[in-house]
Amino acid sequence: MAPAPEPETTIIDGKKYRNVHEGLATVLAPYRDESQPSVKKGRNNDEGLQAVFYNPIQQFNRDLSVLAITVYGEGAVLEKEARNAQKTQQRKNNKGKKRQKLSNPEPANQTANGHEQAPSRKRKADELVEREAEAVVTEASKKARTTDEADDDEDLLVEALSSDPLATQHQQEEAKGQDGTTSDSLQKDAPANENPAPTTKRVPFAILDALSATGLRALRYAKEIPFATNIVGNDLSSTSVQSIDLNIRHNKVEDKVRSNLGDARGFMYSKVGNEQPRHGEGYVHRFDVIDLDPYGTAAPFIDASLQALQDGGMLCVTCTDAGVFASTGYPEKTYALYGGTPTKGPHSHEGGLRLILNAVAVSAARYGLAVEPLLSLYIDYYARLFIRIHRKQQDVKLLAGTSMTVYNCAHGCGAWTTQPLLRNQPQTSKSGETVYKFSFAQAPLTTPNCEHCGSKMHLCGPMWAGPLHNPYFVQKMLDKLPSLDEKVYGTTERLKGMLTLALEEDLTEPTTTAETSPTVEEPTEPESKLIPRLPANIIDNAPFFVIPGQLAKVIHCGTPSETMMRGAILSLGYRVTRSHCKPGSIKTNAPWSVLWEIIREFMRIKAPIKEGAVKAGTPGWNILARARGTERAFVSGLKDGAKDQLARCDTKEDMKTVLQGMLWRLENEKAAGETANGNHEETAARSEESVPQRARSRSPSPVEASKLNIVFDEKLGKENNTRRKLVRYQMNPRENWGPMSRAGRTG
DSSP, X not given: OOOOOOOOEEEETTEEEEEEEETTEEEEEEBOOTTOTTSOOOOOTTSOOBSSOOOGGGHHHHHHHHHHHHHHHHHHHHHHHHHHHHHHHHHHXXXXXXXXXXXXXXXXXXXXXXXXXXXXXXXXXXXXXXXXXXXXXXXXXXXXXXXXXXXXXXXXHHHHHHSOHHHHHHHHHHTOOTTSOOHHHHHHHSOTTOOOOOOOOOOOOEEEESSOTTSHHHHHHHHHOTTOOEEEEEESOHHHHHHHHHHHHHHTOTTTEEEEESOHHHHHHTTTTOOSOOXXXXXXXXXXXXXXXXXXXXXXXXXXXXXXXXXXXXXXEXXXXXXHHTOSSOHHHHHHHHSSBOOOSTTHHHHHHHHHHHHHHHHHHTTTEEEEEEEEEEETTEEEEEEEEEEOHHHHHTTGGGEEEEEEOTTTTOOEEEEESEEEEEEEOXXXXXXXXXXXXXXXSSOSBOTTTOOBOEEEEEEEOSOXXXXXXXXXXXXXXXXXXXXXXXXXXXXXXXXXXXHHTOOOXXXXXXXXXXXXXXXXXXXXXXXXXXXXXXXXXXXXXXXXXXXXXXXXXXXXXXXXXXXXXXXXXXXXXXXXXXXXXXXXXXXXXXXXXXXXXXXXXXXXXXXXXXXXXXXXXXXXXXXXXXXXXXXXXXXXXXXHHXXXXXXXXXXXXXXXXHHHXXXXXHHHHHHHHSOHHHHHHHHHHHHHHHHHHSOOXXXXXXXXXXXXXXXXXXXXXXXXXSOOXXXXXXXXXXXXXXXXXXX
16 A cells, blocks of 8 residues: 655744645645644644644535635625615716705795794704815815816716715825825825826625634635635634734735634624724725634624624534534533524434524524525535525514424434414505514424324424525526636535535425515526525425435335335325435425325335334334224224314214214224225325325325325436436545544644
8 A cells, every 4th residue: 555645845934834735725734843742642634733723624615615605796796886886876866966056055044024044053064064065176176187187077076075074084194104194195296197097996895704723714715706805814813813824925815815813703793883984904894704614613603793794795604513403412502502402313414404594593683684594504514504694674574484393203203293483474465565464373283292103292493494595596506616627626526416406405386476486587697696585484395304214114114215215205296305414315395194104005015024023002013003904004094083073072962973983884894994995996096186286285194195096106216317427425535534623722
C-alpha cells in the first residue's frame, strides 16, 4: 500500500502552516506546538494537530452554501436594483414640483377676512429647510459648474434637495483626513483638464460568516460569488482572527473581506437601534446573508442573527447536534434549545429539521418577521437550512396555523397523526381580497391509543408544518449546476442528486385556488433569477417519510422491494417519492390505514409468515388482526362497525337491535366472512374508483381500506434511467467519518 502523500506546507515567520485548497480559496491552517505539555496528542483523522478548526468533510456543506447564496443573491441584487430605479424615478417625478416650489413660492396663508395668518411652527421649519437646501444648491453649483456641465445642474438640484443638509455636513466632517484635508480640497488641487473616468456603483451585497474559524467560508464567498461586496469573518478566538487576517492577505481579498474579533451575538445585536447607517469603510448596517455554522447547536445565535438581517435576507443555519434534535435521549434539552420535543422513529431527522425551523420562526415572529424555508436538508450528521426572512405581519399571523403537534406511536407500529395549533380559514372580503379568520383547533384528531396497533400515543412538537423547500429555489440551483467547474466544486454529483431528491419531495396537491397553491409564471430574463414566494399558509400533507423495511419488521414478514411498494401506492392514486434524509425511504400522501393494508396484502400474497411468528398482544399481532381472509379480520370488522352503531344508540331498543344484528352475523359467520373477505372481483371495481378519491380528503377507515384493490405493479414503480444514475446518498469516503474533535485553544 502506497504511503499517503505529505501535505503541502508553508513556513511564515518561522511558523509551519498546512495549505488547504478548497474551491478557489486557500487557507493556511496552523499546527499546534507539540512541545507544549498541555497539548493532547490526539489527532483529527489525518489532518494533524490543529490550532484552528478545519473539517474537510464539510466541503459539501460549503459547496452547497456557495451555490445557494449565489442563486439567492442574483435575485436579491435584481430586487435592489429595481428598488433603486424606482426611487430614482420617483425623485425625477418630484423634480419639477420642487423646482416650481422654489421659483414660485406660495403666498402667505390668509384668513377669511384677508388678513395674513401667522405661520405655524411646522411651516417655519419647512421654510428653514428650504432656505438651507437652496444655499447648498447654490454653493454646489459654484463649485461644480464648468462649460460642459451646464446640463447637469438639474440633476445636481434634485440631489441637493433630496439630501439632508445636516447629513451632508456630517459626511464632510468624516471625509477629513488626519492632515485636515477634505475631499473638496483634494478636488481643487486636481488638474483642471483631468476628467475622472465614470464609475459604476455596485449594488451592495454583504455577507456575515459569524463563526468563521479559519475564514474559509468568507474567503470562498469573496472569490466565488462575484456580486459580493462586503464580507465579515467573525470569531471569538484571537488565534482564529489572526488566522483569518493571514488568509485574507494570502488570498488577496482585502478589498472585500475583513475580520472582526468578538462574540457573534454581541456583534449582531450591535445592529439594533442603528437605523441610520454609519459612514465608514467596511461598515455594514444590515447583512443580506448571515451564515451560522457552529460546533454544535445554532440555537444561541438565532435571535441575534435575525436582528442583523435585511428585509428579505437569507439566514443559513447549521446544527451538528443530531443527538439532541433527532434523538429521544435528551428531550428536555431539545425543548430547551428548540422549543419542542423530538420524534422517535426513522423519521426523527426530518422531525429535527422541523424543530429547528419552528425555533427560527417563533424567534422571528416576536419582531414581526416571517420565515420562508428555501432549502432544508439533513446531511451526513448535521442539519443545513437556508431560510428567507420577510418583514410581513400578515404572514406572522399564519404561523400558529402552520405549526403542529404530532401524536406518534413511538413504541408500537410507528404511525403518527398531526394536529395544527390553530386553524387558518381563508375568506373573501367585500373588496375581493383574501383575508384569514383564525380559530382554535378542534380536540385531538386521534385516540389515546393507536388505531392501528393499540399502543399508547406520545406527544411531540410543536414543530414546523409547512413545506421544507421552495421548489422554485431548488430548481434554480439545479439549473445553475451545469455552469460550475467540477475541478473547483468537487461535490457536484452529490449536489445534483440531493437537490433532485429535495425537489421531488414536494407532494402538495396541484390546485387552482389562489389561497393554497397559486400558479406562478416563470418570468423571462433577467427577471427569471427572482425567486417567487410560496404562500405562507401551505401545510405539508406528507410531513415525514416511512421505511417499508421498518413496517415489515413490525409483522415479521419479508420486505417489499422499492418498485413493488411504489407501484402499489401509485396504483391506488396516491403520490410517492423518496426522502433525501435516508436511503430506502418513501414519502407519500397515502394515509397510514392504506400503508398498513399494503403491507398486510404483501404478507398475505407474496411473503406469508409462519403460524406463531407474531406473539399475541404485540403491535404486529393487532395489525394482523385485519388481514384479509382470516377469522380475526371478520371479528375486527364486526367490532369496528359495532363501535359506530353503539355510539348512535339512544334507547334500549336501539341497543337491542344492534346486539341482535351482531349475534345474527356471528351465527352466519361463514357467509359474512365470504362477503367481507372474498369476492374481490366485485369490490375491486367499486373501490378502485371511489375509495382513493375519498381517501385523498380523509383517511379511509380500516373497513374501507380492506376493500382496496392493491396491485404490486413493478413496472409502474420503476423510474427512468436518468433518475437511476443520480448519486442520491453519500457513501462514507473515509474512516472516522463525522464532525471530528473540537479544536482546542493555545496559550
